[in-house]
Amino acid sequence: MKKIINNLSLVAVAVSLLCVTVGMIGCGGGDYEAEKLYxxxxxxxxxxxxxxxxxxxxxxxxxxxxxxxxxxxxxxxxFAPRAQLTIGQLYAMQNDTVKAKTEYEKVLKHFPNxxxxxxxxxxxxxxxxxxxxxxxKALENYNKIVSDxxxxxxxxxxxLYIAQxxxxxxxxxxxxxxxxxxxxxxxxxxxxHPNTFAALTAQNFTVAALIEQQKWDEVLENLRKxxxxxxxxxxxxxxxxxxxxxYVNQLNESxxxxxxxxxxxxxxxxxxxxxxxxxxxxxxxxxxx
Amino acid sequence: MSIKEAFNISxxxxxMSVKMAxxxxxxxxxxxxxxxxxxxxxxxxxxxxxxxxxLFFASPIRNFKGEKFLHYPSNFLVLPELFYYFQIFIMATVxxxxxxxxxxxxxQANSGNVLPRPAxxxxxxxxxxxxxxxxxxxxxxxxxxxxxVPAIILVKFLGAKPITLxxxxxxxxxxxxxxxxxxxxxxxxxxxAIIDKKKYFASLKNSFGLSKRVFIxxxxxxxxxxxxxxxxxxxxxxxxxxxVKHVPELSVGVIAFGIVLVxxxxxxxxxxxxxxxxxxxxxxx
Numbered sequence: 001m002k003k004i005i006n007n008l009s010l011v012a013v014a015v016s017l018l019c020v021t022v023g024m025i026g027c028g029g030g031d032y033e034a035e036k037l038y039x040x041x042x043x044x045x046x047x048x049x050x051x052x053x054x055x056x057x058x059x060x061x062x063x064x065x066x067x068x069x070x071x072x073x074x075x076x077x078x079f080a081p082r083a084q085l086t087i088g089q090l091y092a093m094q095n096d097t098v099k100a101k102t103e104y105e106k107v108l109k110h111f112p113n114x115x116x117x118x119x120x121x122x123x124x125x126x127x128x129x130x131x132x133x134x135x136x137k138a139l140e141n142y143n144k145i146v147s148d149x150x151x152x153x154x155x156x157x158x159x160l161y162i163a164q165x166x167x168x169x170x171x172x173x174x175x176x177x178x179x180x181x182x183x184x185x186x187x188x189x190x191x192x193h194p195n196t197f198a199a200l201t202a203q204n205f206t207v208a209a210l211i212e213q214q215k216w217d218e219v220l221e222n223l224r225k226x227x228x229x230x231x232x233x234x235x236x237x238x239x240x241x242x243x244x245x246x247y248v249n250q251l252n253e254s255x256x257x258x259x260x261x262x263x264x265x266x267x268x269x270x271x272x273x274x275x276x277x278x279x280x281x282x283x284x285x286x287x288x289x
Numbered sequence: 290m291s292i293k294e295a296f297n298i299s300x301x302x303x304x305m306s307v308k309m310a311x312x313x314x315x316x317x318x319x320x321x322x323x324x325x326x327x328x329x330x331x332x333x334x335x336x337x338x339x340x341x342x343x344l345f346f347a348s349p350i351r352n353f354k355g356e357k358f359l360h361y362p363s364n365f366l367v368l369p370e371l372f373y374y375f376q377i378f379i380m381a382t383v384x385x386x387x388x389x390x391x392x393x394x395x396x397q398a399n400s401g402n403v404l405p406r407p408a409x410x411x412x413x414x415x416x417x418x419x420x421x422x423x424x425x426x427x428x429x430x431x432x433x434x435x436x437x438v439p440a441i442i443l444v445k446f447l448g449a450k451p452i453t454l455x456x457x458x459x460x461x462x463x464x465x466x467x468x469x470x471x472x473x474x475x476x477x478x479x480x481x482a483i484i485d486k487k488k489y490f491a492s493l494k495n496s497f498g499l500s501k502r503v504f505i506x507x508x509x510x511x512x513x514x515x516x517x518x519x520x521x522x523x524x525x526x527x528x529x530x531x532x533v534k535h536v537p538e539l540s541v542g543v544i545a546f547g548i549v550l551v552x553x554x555x556x557x558x559x560x561x562x563x564x565x566x567x568x569x570x571x572x573x574x
Contacts (some may be wrong), residue, residue, distance in 0.1 A: 030339070032338050032339045032360075032361060035360050036361045036362075
């Protein structure tokens, strides 16, 4: 009798454990399910990007549905705004600007707290207006990024983008004013938030703006500031490398370029491309001689 | 003993094992129980990135592997390693008792007078647990030292160089061969512990003594199934990253296949060595 009870108890424990396990397995879902759906949708999207011209409208629609499922089932998931943005992109790729704009506006409406996605949506809407030759409306959207989402990367890109637009359209005066505004905005960020990632981003964009205007002395001055402000970092190494490139390629000052490269090797003795840089210095020296 | 004789003995023992399993399918029960435990573990681990299991697993995986492996589909890359640690636990608890149970069932099947009794064999194995775990731990620790330590030393002293990769491969394959040789020398300790109720050191000594007499046959009986396992492990190393890129869920299928493979390889090893142990004992008489 005792043996039967013991055996029954063992079986009962085993079955209970099994039931608990199987029951618990049924729980969960949430973010993991969203990740799964997102991965599958992204896979289809990447496949589409390999040959978008030859993709059938039905295939586009399937991918849209895949992303819509994520947004619908997991609206609070961190990547739901990105899924919504991608839906807009899919319509934009099909030149369906009306639907694309609608989908991008959903990002602003349903995910107002996701600054990066909202800035991305505004930028995409601006691009649609540009495509429709409605520059004023595009500009309005771009300026909204800077005013409403100033801490996003897009907010740094926009001033330079506007200047580049005017330049490509041959509107020199407007381009110069836009570059001036851009640099002024970046300087303000550097002044208000020194030694932060925002300041560094602003410095990099300042350099980019000056390069586009071919103001080499100012470019070099700013690169030197970056190298001195962030010593020992990859950013400093990159700045010195860029300085050397400008001396050699833009100002035809090979000796100065070689000097900067020597400084780079001195400050970064463990740099990966050491041999290449030494070779470059030799080439510059012999070229100068 | 010549190689030809050893092959003949191995063939006979395998044939005997297969016939025994056909006549007394209950002999396979212990291996099925271990496989079911492994399968249940895999089923639970499949859900490790999700609640409630993520409450236990998230922190250690985040600390040792990285945040990436808590998310789809990278979680499948860490699944084999996670499963391996749990397999060790299952082996050290349920698995080793099942080995003992299997040995006793095979012994009873050999006697012909008594039908193999699972409950009695289970009880006997539980009573011999300490000796069995000692034998298993000896094999495990030796395997660990042979397979892992050279890799750690090589990486520490040579760093990431092309020669390190070549040496790692050499040590990996030669390590596996050495592990198989050691298992061939010590595997008879299980039947010695169960059938003759020998204690830990006596079981090892007994195993060593018997294995020396039939070393090549023992090596064949152990090596053939274990090399299948080695082949599977190597193939799995390529298959899982491939599946994670294309159909991540198939990675679970690959691991599940491993559970089934181990069910049969363990059966062949334990059944064969137990039968050879019994034959050797009868020959001695």
